[in-house]
Amino acid sequence: MSTQTVFTIGRQFGSGGRQVGKTLAQKLGIPFYDKELIAISARDSGLSEALFTNADEKATSSIFYSLVMGNYPMASGALGVTEMPLNDQLFLIQSKTIKRLASEGPCVIVGRCADYILRDVDQVLNIFIHADIASRSERAIRVYEVPENKAEDVCLKTDKQRANFYNYYSDRKWGMCRTYDLSLDSGKLGIDGCAEQIIAYEKLWLAHKGQVI
Amino acid sequence: MSTQTVFTIGRQFGSGGRQVGKTLAQKLGIPFYDKELIAISARDSGLSEALFTNADEKATSSIFYSLVMGNYPMASGALGVTEMPLNDQLFLIQSKTIKRLASEGPCVIVGRCADYILRDVDQVLNIFIHADIASRSERAIRVYEVPENKAEDVCLKTDKQRANFYNYYSDRKWGMCRTYDLSLDSGKLGIDGCAEQIIAYEKLWLAHKGQVI
Numbered sequence: 151m152s153t154q155t156v157f158t159i160g161r162q163f164g165s166g167g168r169q170v171g172k173t174l175a176q177k178l179g180i181p182f183y184d185k186e187l188i189a190i191s192a193r194d195s196g197l198s199e200a201l202f203t204n205a206d207e208k209a210t211s212s213i214f215y216s217l218v219m220g221n222y223p224m225a226s227g228a229l230g231v232t233e234m235p236l237n238d239q240l241f242l243i244q245s246k247t248i249k250r251l252a253s254e255g256p257c258v259i260v261g262r263c264a265d266y267i268l269r270d271v272d273q274v275l276n277i278f279i280h281a282d283i284a285s286r287s288e289r290a291i292r293v294y295e296v297p298e299n300k301a302e303d304v305c306l307k308t309d310k311q312r313a314n315f316y317n318y319y320s321d322r323k324w325g326m327c328r329t330y331d332l333s334l335d336s337g338k339l340g341i342d343g344c345a346e347q348i349i350a351y352e353k354l355w356l357a358h359k360g361q362v363i
Numbered sequence: 364m365s366t367q368t369v370f371t372i373g374r375q376f377g378s379g380g381r382q383v384g385k386t387l388a389q390k391l392g393i394p395f396y397d398k399e400l401i402a403i404s405a406r407d408s409g410l411s412e413a414l415f416t417n418a419d420e421k422a423t424s425s426i427f428y429s430l431v432m433g434n435y436p437m438a439s440g441a442l443g444v445t446e447m448p449l450n451d452q453l454f455l456i457q458s459k460t461i462k463r464l465a466s467e468g469p470c471v472i473v474g475r476c477a478d479y480i481l482r483d484v485d486q487v488l489n490i491f492i493h494a495d496i497a498s499r500s501e502r503a504i505r506v507y508e509v510p511e512n513k514a515e516d517v518c519l520k521t522d523k524q525r526a527n528f529y530n531y532y533s534d535r536k537w538g539m540c541r542t543y544d545l546s547l548d549s550g551k552l553g554i555d556g557c558a559e560q561i562i563a564y565e566k567l568w569l570a571h572k573g574q575v576i
Contacts, residue, residue, distance in 0.1 A: 162541070166576045280541045281576060289576050327538050327546035328375070328493045334564075335544045336576050343567035350563045351547075354556035363379045363494060363502050363549050 153178050155352055156252045156271065158264040160278040160316070160324065163308035164286030164294075164301075166336045166344075167279035168260050173345040175258040183251060184260040191240075191247045202240055207261055208311060209318035210237040241319055261312070265330070266320035275355065277348055278330040281337035331355070366391050368565055369465045369484065371477040373491040373529070373537065376521035377499030377507075377514075379549045379557075380492035381473050386558040388471040396464060397473035404453075404460045415453055420474055421524060422531035423450040454532055474525070478543070479533035488568065490561055491543040494550035544568070 161167020175182035374380020388395035
């Protein structure tokens with residue numbers, strides 16, 4: 151039976167959440183979107199990829215700070231919205247892209263508040279992948295070639311940035327159990343194990359739909 | 364194959380976490396401890412059950428507050444420790460009981476910081492069960508006979524108390540994904556679905572043990 155579900159994946163840096171999403175998409179034979187969202191949003195809007203890359207999963211800095219520093223960026227025209235910080239406009243454009251992709255069929259979307267953006271869509275499963283800091287640092291060194299003495303710091307700081315981005319654009323809390331339908335420790339299960347667990351969850355969920363606890 | 368794992372279950376009030384634990388224990392044929400811990404701790408220590416019931420999953424109130432209010436309770440003798448708030452002494456006694464039970468073989472333990480207490484034990488799986496507030500309120504009314512107009516409030520306040528208790532006695536955060544190996548939405552899976560998902564997790568975990576992400 152082919153899936154009709156849109157899977158969104160939040161993840162700690164170095165947890166392999168991206169790879170879990172990719173493996174899941176391959177197993178189910180559905181599209182996978184992570185950094186791909188940048189190119190698609192750029193194409194959808196006619197804006198440059200560099201703009202989206204620069205703003206990727208970063209919250210607008212506080213208005214007060216930006217005003218004081220004299221670097222409060224205003225872009226107009228992209229969505230016909232003026233007087234809105236650039237990152238917020240880019241977020242709106244990317245949200246539209248995410249909604250369009252989700253409406254086209256089942257897929258896996260990594261990060262970028264996709265769970266929140268798709269909160270009114272029916273068949274969405276929201277997943278969070280995390281792992282202990284030792285496993286994440288090890289993976290960051292091995293896969294992303296982060297220098298050994300900086301690996302832990304890079305993991306923690308990237309998570310902080312992702313949390314800021316998520317908490318700024320949603321009314322939920324990044325990394326809290328209640329924000330997701332399922333959260334998994336990839337250090338305990340591995341990449342393939344996580345993908346298998348998500349597939350098992352979807353089956354149990356569809357079987358239970360409409361019933362009370 | 365029979366399990367050798369100790370399962371600990373944290374849970375939002377009304378999520379059916381207790382029932383998930385009970386179902387899991389039945390499926391695996393292993394002991395289940397929730398309120399049972401009170402009677403066992405009382406028997407282990409020779410103190411009254413009423414003392415443990417009163418302190419159950421409640422943190423010691425702040426020392427400053429207690430001193431100001433003149434109700435800083437000091438009990439001595441129970442563990443040979445003096446000058447320690449009563450709830451803290453009871454927590455230590457219950458911790459000893461939890462460690463003993465876990466050392467005797469696989470089992471399911473609900474709440475009471477068991478995951479933190481057993482942090483140095485090898486084969487432990489820590490699970491958190493949550494659900495949307497509507498499902499939890501509905502369950503609180505149906506199962507615990509909470510008045511309809513108070514159900515949501517009781518859910519939220521009990522969770523606050525559990526979080527305070529957990530955060531006070533551990534160095535982890537209650538309800539955060541990273542605190543647990545697995546967190547599940549019982550509103551999405553149902554009681555039996557959660558138990559099935561935990562059993563599947565254990566299998567994948569044992570198959571992956573010792574490997575990197």
